[in-house]
Amino acid sequence: MKHLLLLGCLIAGLLIPGSVSAQKFLKKLKEKVENKVEQAVEKKTGTASENTSGVNNTSNTNSTTGTSGKPSNKAGGGLTNTEPPDVNIQITEAETAHNAKNYSDARFSLQQALMGIEIQLGRQILKSLPAEVAQVPVDTTQDKVMSTQWGWNNLSIQRVYRKDDKQLTITIGNNAAYAGVVNMYYANAGMIEASNDKQNFKQVRVKGNKAIIQYDDNKGYTLMVQLGQTSLIVWEGINFSTEQEMMSAANSFDVDGIKKLLGEQ
Amino acid sequence: MNKSIILIAILFITNACIAQDFSTNISTAKSSYKAGDLENAHFALQKAMQELDMIIGREVLKLLPAKMDSLTANTGNDNVSSNVGFVGATVNRSYGKFDKKAELSIISNSPMVAMLNSLFNSPLLAGMNNDPNTKTIKVQGYKARLERKNSNVDGKFNYEVQVPLGSALITFSLDETNDTEITTMMNTIPLSQIAKLIQ
Numbered sequence: 001m002k003h004l005l006l007l008g009c010l011i012a013g014l015l016i017p018g019s020v021s022a023q024k025f026l027k028k029l030k031e032k033v034e035n036k037v038e039q040a041v042e043k044k045t046g047t048a049s050e051n052t053s054g055v056n057n058t059s060n061t062n063s064t065t066g067t068s069g070k071p072s073n074k075a076g077g078g079l080t081n082t083e084p085p086d087v088n089i090q091i092t093e094a095e096t097a098h099n100a101k102n103y104s105d106a107r108f109s110l111q112q113a114l115m116g117i118e119i120q121l122g123r124q125i126l127k128s129l130p131a132e133v134a135q136v137p138v139d140t141t142q143d144k145v146m147s148t149q150w151g152w153n154n155l156s157i158q159r160v161y162r163k164d165d166k167q168l169t170i171t172i173g174n175n176a177a178y179a180g181v182v183n184m185y186y187a188n189a190g191m192i193e194a195s196n197d198k199q200n201f202k203q204v205r206v207k208g209n210k211a212i213i214q215y216d217d218n219k220g221y222t223l224m225v226q227l228g229q230t231s232l233i234v235w236e237g238i239n240f241s242t243e244q245e246m247m248s249a250a251n252s253f254d255v256d257g258i259k260k261l262l263g264e265q
Numbered sequence: 266m267n268k269s270i271i272l273i274a275i276l277f278i279t280n281a282c283i284a285q286d287f288s289t290n291i292s293t294a295k296s297s298y299k300a301g302d303l304e305n306a307h308f309a310l311q312k313a314m315q316e317l318d319m320i321i322g323r324e325v326l327k328l329l330p331a332k333m334d335s336l337t338a339n340t341g342n343d344n345v346s347s348n349v350g351f352v353g354a355t356v357n358r359s360y361g362k363f364d365k366k367a368e369l370s371i372i373s374n375s376p377m378v379a380m381l382n383s384l385f386n387s388p389l390l391a392g393m394n395n396d397p398n399t400k401t402i403k404v405q406g407y408k409a410r411l412e413r414k415n416s417n418v419d420g421k422f423n424y425e426v427q428v429p430l431g432s433a434l435i436t437f438s439l440d441e442t443n444d445t446e447i448t449t450m451m452n453t454i455p456l457s458q459i460a461k462l463i464q
Contacts, residue, residue, distance in 0.1 A: 087298055087306070094313070095291055103321045104462060107374070110314045113294075114307060121303045263304030 084119035085112040118147035122157045125172060125261050129159055133168055134240070134249040136161040167238040168249055172258060174231045204247065207255045213243065221246040225255065228264025287316045318347035318354035318374065321462055325356050325371060328458050333450045336361035367439045367450065373463035379432040404428060404448065405456045411444055426451050433463045 090113035097106035122145030131138050142160040161168040200215045204223075211225040221237040223246060233255065240246045259265075294309035322345030331338050337360065344357040354374055360367040372378050398413040409428045424447040425438040437454070439447045 088295070091291060091295055091298075091310075095288075098287060098317070103317060103324065104464060107314065107317050107321070110310055110317065114310050114314070117298070117303050117307045117310065121307070124303070261304070263308065 085116040087113045087116040115147045118155045125157050133161050136163045165239050169236045171234045206250050227259045231262045231264050315347040322356045330453045333360050370436045373433040378434045404451050430460050
């Protein structure tokens with residue numbers, strides 16, 4: 001009896017896969033016949049099948065043109081970095097133009113000389129900044145020194161420290177307009193020290209300099225220090241765990257050195 | 266006659282002093298830069314630039330007419346100021362006295378004006394600005410904006426013409442007038458020569 005049962009199971013095991021493979025075979029055969037018929041029809045009518053041509057066209061479009069039909073740029077090595085204006089040459093040119101009463105050119109040369117000095121000064125300040133802050137290393141590829149032709153007023157220096165999702169950005173700027181905005185906050189101390197349940201804005205000191213620290217859930221910590229008459233340092237810390245951690249990161253910078261380089265008292 | 270001689274002498278002495286200051290500041294800038302004192306070099310160059318703006322302003326004043334129609338220039342009130350920063354250098358001259366006066370103001374090398382000019386010149390803004398008291402005109406080939414303003418005197422109007430030139434702006438206003446008279450007066454100002462100096 002046991003033998004009979006085993007034999008029955010074996011036969012059933014052999015027959016079931018057999019029926020499945022037979023179905024697959026029939027399906028494949030059906031597809032092949034359909035394809036052959038389609039190809040035969042295409043040969044006679046001379047039209048291509050929609051599926052294949054559609055795929056080919058899309059891939060061609062993507063490789064050469066954008067969605068608006070414009071070709072997408074695949075070549076070009078960007079702009080070459082040019083050296084900042086040579087200060088000595090620009091000063092000499094300004095003198096020559098001034099002596100020749102060509103005042104417009106003299107002014108242009110002076111502007112170039114000022115820009116040259118500002119960029120050099122920005123680079124000096126970048127050099128003076130630490131290579132690591134709160135165990136977060138510097139990302140030198142993001143170092144920036146920006147100078148506009150409008151004199152001292154728009155010199156901005158930026159450095160980014162980054163490790164995983166933790167980032168500290170320091171921006172040193174020289175602009176009377178926004179330095180004044182910080183002063184405005186100091187003048188309204190009573191207003192900003194409002195006693196809320198959670199205080200997100202308060203006055204602190206960074207190495208003896210008056211500062212303002214702000215916290216925002218989306219932006220993290222922002223710390224601003226006014227330097228002298230027209231300069232300002234802003235630190236922006238993302239994913240710093242506490243206010244103390246942010247403050248100690250800011251305190252690891254040589255604020256007085258930066259102040260001295262910018263000529264602030 | 267004596268007053269004119271004194272005025273010319275004062276102008277000459279002032280110009281000579283400014284020229285001397287320019288050279289002194291340039292020398293300071295050079296020596297500070299050589300010594301690696303970038304901040305001091307920068308400060309000296311800025312001062313040199315301010316002096317240059319003053320010289321340019323005085324040169325512009327020399328180009329302006331001594332008389333516009335019946336209005337005589339009030340040269341005693343001439344003013345040149347330099348401000349290396351957002352506002353730029355300014356030159357002011359007024360013409361006439363009492364009931365009819367004209368004012369000419371030139372702001373140069375000003376980032377603020379550069380921004381305003383880009384707005385003035387934008388076609389979108391021009392289309393939106395359908396003010397019946399404002400129209401665009403041409404003065405000596407330069408595009409300008411003519412504006413009519415209400416006067417204190419009934420039935421009379423004050424007019425103003427603004428000529429934007431890159432980062433510079435020339436503004437000429439005239440009391441109790443009409444668009445023909447202000448355009449005629451504006452045409453006596455050598456705009457192309459001024460543009461060469463201030464641009």
